[in-house]
Amino acid sequence: MRVLAAALITALAAAPALAAQPPLDMETIMADPDWIGPPVEDAYWSVDGSQVYYSLKHDGTPVRDLWRVAADGGTPERLDPAAVAKADGGKPVFDRDRRHAAFVHHGDILLRDLASGTTVQVTRSGAKERDPRFSLDGRLLTFRADNDWFAYAVAGGPVSQVADLEAKDDPEAKKSDGLTDDQQALFKTLRDLRSDEKAMAADADALSAADPGRAPKPFWLGKNVSIVDTSLSPDGRWMIVVTEAKDADKGKVADLTHYVTDSGYAEPEATRSYVGRKDPAPQSLRLLDLKTHASYDLDTKTLPGIGDDPLAEIRAKTVAALRKEGRKERADELAAPAKRPAIVNAEYSPGIVWSDDGREAAVQLRAIDNKDRWIATVDFDRHALVSQHRLTDKAWINWDGNDFGWLRDGRTLWYLSEESGYAQLYTRPLGGKATALTAGRFEVDHPVLSPDGSRFYVRTNKVAPYSYDIYAVPAKGGELARITHFEGLDDFTLSPDGSRLAVLHSSPYVPSQLATIGVDGSAPRELTDTRKPAYKAREWIAPKIVQVPSKHGAGTIWAKFYGPADAAAAASRPAVIFVHGAGYLQNVHLSYPSYFREQMFHNLLVQRGYVVLDMDYRASKGYGRDWRTAIYRQMGHPELDDLLDGKAWLVANHGVDPKRVGIYGGSYGGFMTLMALLRAPGEFAAGAALRPVTDWTSYNHEYTSNILNDPQLDPEAYKTSSPIHYAEALADPLLIEHGLIDDNVLASDSIRLYQRFIELHKTNFWMSLYPLERHGFVHADSWYDEYRRIDELFRERLEK
Structure with missing residues (x-):
């Protein structure tokens, strides 16, 4: 096989x-990658399993066409609009007896009888319904639109809202002040009116309790909260509501400017706040009993370690420094909370999962400082959270590897965890001992x-x-x-x-x-x-996966080497080291790379006499927890050690001239190009930094605070890790390239570093700005201009 x-x-x-x-x-x-041919995207099975649907980008536009092919093989078919309207939707769900299936199709819920093939459109609305699920007995289909949940009787409708959530105060719960009491005591008519109101409300409650077809009574969650998320049990009995403070500080938002516009005027665009300027708002959990119309708070105080301060040592050092400087008020602001705030970890995992029978719910929470992750279940009798698993990390909990759910018994959890040093799969019965399924x-x-x-x-x-x-x-x-x-x-x-x-x-x-x-x-x-035929007909250089030994105690650094078929012919050639972006990304693999254009550029460089090395430096994905967290509080330092080891390997094994080695990369790769030139001047003959971070204090909170903590709490980590603080060391030719409407790494990062170079009277640095490009370039003209300039830099500085 x-x-x-x-x-x-x-x-x-x-x-x-x-x-x-x-x-x-x-x-x-x-050129536009249409000449290559599109990758297959978003594949999913038809409900009966006989066919597979998938999407392909349409030539010349960003439109995705829907295609279909028989699962046993055959000629793929592009579906026209009429066929798309009749196609199955993705990710169908089935009732336990496999009598019915439900799926989302263009934002509506469809229900199919698997015996007859009859399909019923349950909803037809402008709302985007999602997350269909059957109750254990198969009689009820539930789904959501935004944070509102609905139920549909499989035997035949109607669609009904299962809960009415109001982020307002209960108008009936107003406290009477003294004047109101006096008025009630003085005037019989006012007392009669109040009595009539109470009688009407009691009658409505009785009718609602006796008639499930009536609209549900509102749950008044309070005027000071915003609803973040909701999750309904499959049987429709319970709902968990995630809220945050409505007045949570959103922080000052940075703007960028569009200079080339339809209007002919420069136009501003709001982007995001900087790290430490808007910590994620703490979240609260509310458990709603939809049967008894009762509401309970689920307090996180029972989570183990929630009262710890993993940043105590760093906090003490910074506070002492502030007090020494006479900044007592600022030091007081850094005091540790009695209970660390937490949020539901729903961005890279489900957040809340229910057992099939609806009798168990599990919630994954993450401390805002990202040093702890908890999986807790809900005790419906005590209306409390019960911790089932705690993962703690002195650096930060990974973004990936947080999947979790229930086995079919509904009493055993499964989850991914990095506790062994690598992401592995575990099961754990409630209150029992964990079993590692992989190791x-x-x-x-x-x-x-x-x-x-x-x-x-x-x-x-x-x-x-x-x-x-x-x-x-x-x-x-x-x-x-x-x-x-x-x-x-x-x-x-x-x-x-x-x-x-x-x-x-x-x-590749x-x-x-x-x-x-x-x-x-x-x-x-x-x-x-x-x-496409023209691309398919070309012969490309197969990247050779190599092991670069670390001289800095890191073991093996995996890399891709591009060179001539005749290894001996590489002697005395110039070399380029490519640095992938994203930080936590793996580029040394046997799949088609995200950097397919760069890979073709590497072929062009080899054609012109270079060799190229593409390294998975420390912090890259795929190598376990220790490799991932090596950069904690020191971004750009272990990675530079690895890149210098890569250069030494090229010189020792491929006869590369150490004075003719260039370096380039985008985003995190641009940041590392800057760190290479500024922290190791003279090691690289030239560098091209594309859309680089130059000062981590101006990057976003979600990514940066995990690795460097908050800048107010850990200013030393930011100074150690930001290229702008090493600007005075620039000695080698540097090209900076940045999209002006980049809303990820703002162009102001590059412009601020450029100003530092001006003030330091540096030479041999250039900047190219692209008015209509964001972080990931999309226009072929810009790609061509960007790489033409990189190519010219290397031709001038490496081919002498």
Whole structure:
């Protein structure tokens, strides 16, 4: 089976041999990627499992067309608008007896009888309904629109709102002041009117209790809160409401300016606040009993460690420094809270999950300082949270690896955790001991439970850090068994009956393609090849995955090496080190890279006599917790050690001239290019920093505070990690390039550093600004101009 799957990949990746290929040029590789062919996106199964739907970008526009192909193979079909209207929606859910399925189609809920094939449109509205789910007995279908929840009787409607949530004070709960009491005592008519109001309210309550068809009574949550999220139990009995203070400080928001506009006038755009200027608002949990119309607070004070101060040592040092400077008021503001504020961890995980029978609910919470993550269940009798698992990290809890849910028994939790040093899969019965279903020096993600609950399917890089495939593991524990052998596994989804997998896979020069395969590894079928003929006909340089030894105690630094087929021919050649962006991202893998343009640029550089090294420096994804958190409070330092080790490896193993090594990258890669030139002057002959962070105090809170804490609390970490504080060391040629409407890393970052260079009387630095580009460039003209300038810099400085 491994040979067959590998042969399929080889056949897909192979390009027809040409007698002679025209040399690569900048116009071609930086053209609109339509010439390459679109990757397959958003694959999902039809409800009956016979077909797979997917999306492809339409040539010349950002529009995505919906396609369909038989799961057993055949000719893919692009659906016209009439066919799209009749297509199944993605992520169908099924009742326990598999009699009905429900799915979302263009924002509406549809219900299908699986025996007859009859489909009923449950909603037709401008609202975007989502999250359909059946009750355990299959009689009730619930779904939501924003934070409002609705129920539909499967036997035949109607749609009814299950709860009326009002972020207002209860008008009947107003406290009487003295004057009101006096008025009631003086005037019989006022007393009679008050009595009539109470009688009408009591009658309405009685009718509502006896008639489930009536609209629900409001839950008055209070005028001082905003509703963040809601979650309804499958049986419609309970609701958990997440709120935050309505007047929570939003912080000052930075603006950017659009200079090239339809109006002809410069136009401002609000973007975001800076790190430490708007901490996430603490959240509160409210449990609503929809049957008795009762409301209870779920206090986080029971969570273990919620009263700890993991930043006590840093806090004490900063407070002492402020007091020494006579800034007592500022020092007092940094006092540790008695109970750390927390939020529901819903951005990268479900946040709240219910057991199928609705008798158990689990909530994942995260401390705002991001040093702790808790999974707690709800005790419905005591109306309290019960901690089931605590993950704590002296650096920060990972953004990834927070999936969790319930086994089919509804009394056992499953979750991902980095507690071993690598993201692994665990189960834990309520109040019991955890069992590690996977273990080892590799990462596990995307766990999917089979329909019968007997096993999980996961994506993992067990074989090698750069190679990803699907494995299966029994839910009760057992062997982690490999199913696929694609090595470049991007995503997968399980068929409705649990017998097959729809897989998106790729290779270094083949964008994501669709295949199906049995869950036992049988009957693999390739269903698409979306590459265009001109791209498919080209022969590309296969990146060689290499291990660069660290001289700084980090072990192995994995990298991709681009060089000539004849290794000896690399002697005395110039070299370029490419630094990937995002920080926590893996670029050394066997899939199609996010940096496909850069990969083609590396081919062009090799064609002109260079060698190129692309490294997964420390903090890159895929290598475990210690690799991820090595940059805590010192961004740009361990990574620079790794990049310098990469340069030394090129010199020692490929005869590269140490005086002719350039460096470039975008976003975090741009930041690292600056750190390389400013903290190790003379090591690189030239650098190009694209959309770089130059001062971490002006980046966003969600990312930066995890790694460097708040700048008010930990100013030393920001000074240590920000290139602008090393500006006086600039000695090597530097090109800075930035989109002016970048709303991620604001162009002001580059402009502020440019001003520092001016004031320091530096030379050999340039800046190129792109008026119509955000963080990720989208216009081919801008891509061409950006890389033309990088190419010219390297030609001038590395080819002498």
